[in-house]
Amino acid sequence: MNTQVNEVTQRIIERSKASRAAYLAKIERARGQGPHRGVLSCGNLAHGFAACNTDDKSDLRSMTKANIAIVSSYNDMLSAHQPYETYPQIIKDTVREVGSVAQFAGGVPAMCDGVTQGNPGMELSLMSRDVIAQAAAVALSHNMFDGAMMLGICDKIVPGLLIGSLSFGHLPTVFVPAGPMPSGLPNKDKARVRQEYAEGKVGRDKLLEAESQSYHSAGTCTFYGTANSNQLVVEMMGLHLPGSSFVNPGTELRDALTRAASRQVTRLTALGDNYTPIGHIVDEKSIVNGIVALLATGGSTNHTMHLIAVARAAGIIVNWDDFSELSNAVPLLTRIYPNGSADINHFVAAGGMALLFKQLRDAGLIHNDVKTIVGEGLDLYTKEPALQDGEVTWRDGPVKSHDTEVFASVEAPFKPDGGLNVLSGNLGRAVIKTSALRNPHCTIKAPAVVFEDQYQLDAAFKSGELDKDCIVVVRFQGPAAIGMPELHRLTPPLGVLQDRGYNVALVTDGRMSGASGKVPAAIHVTPEAFLGGLLAKVETGDIIELDTKTGALTLHVDEATLAERTPAVADLTMQHEGMGRELFGGMRGVISGAEEGACTLFYTQEQNV
Numbered sequence: 001m002n003t004q005v006n007e008v009t010q011r012i013i014e015r016s017k018a019s020r021a022a023y024l025a026k027i028e029r030a031r032g033q034g035p036h037r038g039v040l041s042c043g044n045l046a047h048g049f050a051a052c053n054t055d056d057k058s059d060l061r062s063m064t065k066a067n068i069a070i071v072s073s074y075n076d077m078l079s080a081h082q083p084y085e086t087y088p089q090i091i092k093d094t095v096r097e098v099g100s101v102a103q104f105a106g107g108v109p110a111m112c113d114g115v116t117q118g119n120p121g122m123e124l125s126l127m128s129r130d131v132i133a134q135a136a137a138v139a140l141s142h143n144m145f146d147g148a149m150m151l152g153i154c155d156k157i158v159p160g161l162l163i164g165s166l167s168f169g170h171l172p173t174v175f176v177p178a179g180p181m182p183s184g185l186p187n188k189d190k191a192r193v194r195q196e197y198a199e200g201k202v203g204r205d206k207l208l209e210a211e212s213q214s215y216h217s218a219g220t221c222t223f224y225g226t227a228n229s230n231q232l233v234v235e236m237m238g239l240h241l242p243g244s245s246f247v248n249p250g251t252e253l254r255d256a257l258t259r260a261a262s263r264q265v266t267r268l269t270a271l272g273d274n275y276t277p278i279g280h281i282v283d284e285k286s287i288v289n290g291i292v293a294l295l296a297t298g299g300s301t302n303h304t305m306h307l308i309a310v311a312r313a314a315g316i317i318v319n320w321d322d323f324s325e326l327s328n329a330v331p332l333l334t335r336i337y338p339n340g341s342a343d344i345n346h347f348v349a350a351g352g353m354a355l356l357f358k359q360l361r362d363a364g365l366i367h368n369d370v371k372t373i374v375g376e377g378l379d380l381y382t383k384e385p386a387l388q389d390g391e392v393t394w395r396d397g398p399v400k401s402h403d404t405e406v407f408a409s410v411e412a413p414f415k416p417d418g419g420l421n422v423l424s425g426n427l428g429r430a431v432i433k434t435s436a437l438r439n440p441h442c443t444i445k446a447p448a449v450v451f452e453d454q455y456q457l458d459a460a461f462k463s464g465e466l467d468k469d470c471i472v473v474v475r476f477q478g479p480a481a482i483g484m485p486e487l488h489r490l491t492p493p494l495g496v497l498q499d500r501g502y503n504v505a506l507v508t509d510g511r512m513s514g515a516s517g518k519v520p521a522a523i524h525v526t527p528e529a530f531l532g533g534l535l536a537k538v539e540t541g542d543i544i545e546l547d548t549k550t551g552a553l554t555l556h557v558d559e560a561t562l563a564e565r566t567p568a569v570a571d572l573t574m575q576h577e578g579m580g581r582e583l584f585g586g587m588r589g590v591i592s593g594a595e596e597g598a599c600t601l602f603y604t605q606e607q608n609v
């Protein structure tokens with residue numbers, strides 16, 4: 001076992017001792033005896049199966065058959081989630097074939113960050129993760145279930161479903177992916193047309209044509225953003241069937257995997273002799289395994305918040321120093337856009353999850369003494385799924401990369417580290433993803449140009465005000481201010497400045513998308529400007545230093561000058577109304593800082609006294 005990975009793991013175990021023990025005791029209490037519907041009154045039960053057919057009713061009336069909850073984030077807005085429309089019936093039919101019952105317990109909302117990117121709706125996005133967690137809990141609170149299947153893929157949805165299902169950690173829970181769309185216009189070509197549009201070289205028609213060729217059918221978008229990072233992390237944590245993350249939708253293998261997942265969850269309930277609740281699968285070692293895999297592949301920076309919130313839901317306390325130290329120990333093994341030009345389908349063709357598990361396991365970079373939905377340890381995850389007589393079987397996976405331009409090796413990685421750094425200094429703490437940068441490190445010391453919302457930057461860019469070495473500061477974007485939107489729409493103009501040869505970087509208390517990458521960005525700055533962070537005192541022209549070698553994020557203004565400055569105050573009235581934003585004021589009021597996961601769900605009344 002890699003020494004650094006093990007040291008971080010032991011530190012997390014030690015830090016989480018009390019909270020993890022309390023969590024395990026909680027889920028043991030919840031476990032109860034026999035089917036959970038057994039504690040319901042006749043009235044509760046009758047309501048619970050009133051709409052079922054005769055067979056299901058008699059099965060549910062008897063306490064011998066497992067009842068499986070289906071929680072789905074289906075909607076037509078996310079290309080990734082559209083395939084889920086047909087899954088509940090597939091699951092119900094399969095579960096019935098093996099003598100149990102499945103009920104659609106509830107739906108959860110899902111926002112497409114691609115649709116809302118650069119628009120007011122994006123200010124609901126991060127908080128929607130917590131709404132999804134709550135909606136999953138509402139679904140499971142019927143307490144009719146002995147197991148659950150979670151249907152979710154994209155950015156905030158999988159983290160939300162993980163948090164929600166961990167609050168029912170006594171239930172065996174299987175996550176069910178639907179897979180990426182087939183490859184369309186390469187992401188790099190799409191990004192080039194965007195920059196040409198930002199420069200006024202092409203019109204909307206050309207831009208829309210490129211975007212539509214890139215995002216062209218059902219399935220997850222093919223860049224390695226937060227959605228695909230979710231799949232990889234969830235499988236690494238043993239909550240997917242082996243190799244199921246990236247099988248394309250609408251294929252026979254995809255449906256066979258959904259049927260196999262439906263059978264598998266019925267084998268894990270407390271009614272049998274292989275009880276495996278999600279609260280026992282998600283432990284300190286599986287969380288570390290997820291972070292290691294994220295780092296080894298240059299995954300989404302959003303997980304420096306999501307995985308902290310997910311771990312917290314299982315009584316496990318993780319922080320950015322854990323991410324940073326794991327990043328120092330983990331080599332970068334893949335080049336998938338934005339960290340390269342390949343897409344997620346190319347990653348699969350080069351070796352995919354089976355090869356990733358093999359390489360990380362053989363190098364001792366992940367813990368193999370973990371529980372999964374298919375048993376103890378991760379050896380089965382070095383296999384890959386294939387069809388045999390219409391059903392899925394697993395065969396040995398690749399032992400080496402089929403394309404070393406996309407998938408390298410631990411012996412000869414693309415970078416010796418995972419390309420995720422924590423910066424700190426008088427401006428606070430921030431994260432920066434270097435795996436997608438042209439140079440392995442970012443060292444910039446330049447004058448600040450300060451904006452208080454992302455839309456102000458357009459005019460400055462078009463006027464040429466930014467045609468220089470500069471550090472663009474976009475503040476009052478934090479969780480408490482306006483819900484911490486992704487500022488991914490800044491990538492094309494900042495990319496143009498970079499291509500013009502200027503040394504530019506972004507510093508913000510907002511966040512970027514998993515698909516962002518080429519422009520150095522110190523994001524998630526905490527404390528945020530709205531809550532007294534020094535960002536609020538930065539003035540255009542101040543010198544800021546950002547250095548991933550030293551980890552510095554420094555405002556070079558003397559203390560006396562800063563003491564005389566009055567912090568800027570942003571009028572956020574307009575950002576707090578319209579597009580439903582007025583409904584999220586309570587969440588903004590209790591949301592934790594970025595390093596605590598920017599989460600509203602662990603707020604306790606005691607905090608209010």
Ligand SMILES: O=C(O)C(=O)C[C@H](O)[C@H](O)COP(=O)(O)O
Nearest residue numbers: 113114117225226227513514515
């Ligand atoms: O990371 C993910 O999974 C995403 O959903 C990506 C972003 O949120 C973008 O908004 C969608 O990518 P673009 O088409 O470049 O805007």
Ligand code: SF4
Nearest residue numbers: 112113114154221227
């Ligand atoms: S990957 Fe992102 S852009 Fe694509 S469907 Fe999912 S949320 Fe939308």
